Amino acid sequence: MTMLITGATGHLGRLVIDSLLRRGVPADQIVAGARTPASAADLPVTVVEFDYDRPETLAPALQGVDTVLLISASVPGVRVPQHAAVIDAAAAAGVSRLIYTSVTRADTSELLLAGEHKMTEELIAASGIPSTILRNNWYHENQLASAQQAAAAGVLLSSSGDGRIASASRIDFAEAAAAVLTGTGHEGTVYELSGDTAWTAEDLAAAISDAAGSPVAVTHLSARDHAAALTAAGLDEGTVGFLTTLDANVAAGALDDDRSDLRDLIGRPTTPLAEVLRSAL
Ligand SMILES: NC(=O)c1ccc[n+]([C@@H]2O[C@H](COP(=O)([O-])OP(=O)(O)OC[C@H]3O[C@@H](n4cnc5c(N)ncnc54)[C@H](OP(=O)(O)O)[C@@H]3O)[C@@H](O)[C@H]2O)c1
Structure with missing residues (x-):
């Protein structure tokens, strides 16, 4: 069971990988996707080039990957095509599970950042890949x-x-993502x-x-x-x-x-x- 974590050089990605390792996931089952692999050289897992803006990096990185955690990209305004490229590549590679970090009530929210997350959630649903949405x-x-x-x-x-x-805290969101990555029965679920x-x-x-x-x-x-x-x-x-x-x-x-979804997933108060x-x- 191989899982690829995108945005692995970021704050959240690093914390997710830490949490997976602490949960006993073997390092050779974790793939860190990085736009600049050299920035992830310190991670004790396999590092692959994974740049949302360069689709040619996505398919090779997804070979042999079962589960993808798509950590939303960092620059508002250009995220939908970036996320779409990852979703398309994941569908083409036949990944069995896609987990996405969204935002609170993305489907109905007036929050200025919610529109891109709502559109990404819709693309994931349309892709047919069994998915879990983590609305952070x-x-x-x-x-x-x-x-x-x-x-x-x-x-x-x-x-x-x-x-x-x-x-x-980011660490709590990271632990929730790790709980979903290592758990079963989360497909089709939206966590707030x-x-x-x-x-x-x-x-x-x-x-x-x-x-x-x-x-x-x-x-x-x-x-x-x-x-x-x-x-x-x-x-x-x-x-x-x-x-x-x-x-x-x-x-x-x-x-x-x-709602208590976060506390429930991490098994402790936030x-x-x-x-x-x-x-x-
Ligand atoms: N809930 C919140 O309050 C909140 C606040 C801020 C951000 N966010 C969202 O949550 C995400 C994770 O948070 P964070 O704190 O970990 O952010 P972060 O430290 O800025 O990390 C963002 C990650 O996304 C990667 N990335 C950006 N553009 C990319 C591209 N074109 N291809 C591949 N990777 C790319 C970055 O890679 P590089 O290292 O190469 O730049 C980095 O690894 C953010 O990206 C943003 O969507 C949420």
Whole structure:
């Protein structure tokens, strides 16, 4: 049983491979797919070139592979053709299982990043390959840069109101992927993977205060004032648009969730946001 992990040089891919090895999967049954194999040379498994933008790398890498974990590509806007190339190659190679990292409620979500995931899920369904969809919520780790700034300034800017984010740590998402890769009976299942405790901007500020040992207060802003403040801080127009749209999505509940799929798959409570903040701050 050979499994290929795409994006193996990334944060999540590396953690999935770690988790597979810790679960006792023999190293010779794990194939790390990397756009630049040299960047994965430290991994103790077989490394193959696997570039979503170069279809000629995909078919050779998939020879003899039973299961593929397709970790979504990293650049929004070009991901659908990249994912389509992998799905087509997996179908042509006759892989027996495809697992894909999607996003919370991808099929109905207004979240600005959801459209490409929804389209990818549809391509996977149309391919006929038995599949499992891992709809990963927000990473705790996404908050670290803004948490560091907030800790230094004593202020957290927000236009997400009382909106909640049910984030989880990358390691928990990686362990869920490894549980599905090594388990049986997951075909045809969509998992909504979220942390046990959803948090608001006020909760985040309190957690940063605790972790940093200095007070952090939330300044609640309208979307327009938030955009103006971020622009004044020197952020480019694209980043300002991304951050304020994200806060509007959060305010509307796009990342709130209370399902226990993640806890159930990993067999333990999810890692609290505070723990990730404490180790970083
Ligand atoms: N849930 C969330 O909050 C959240 C946040 C950020 C990202 N994501 C999504 O989750 C994915 C994994 O997260 P991560 O933290 O592991 O991201 P990451 O560290 O940026 O890793 C992304 C991986 O995708 C690979 N990749 C990008 N373009 C590729 C291509 N054309 N062909 C082959 N591989 C390619 C990268 O390879 P290189 O090393 O060669 O660049 C890298 O291995 C991201 O790619 C993104 O789709 C989710």
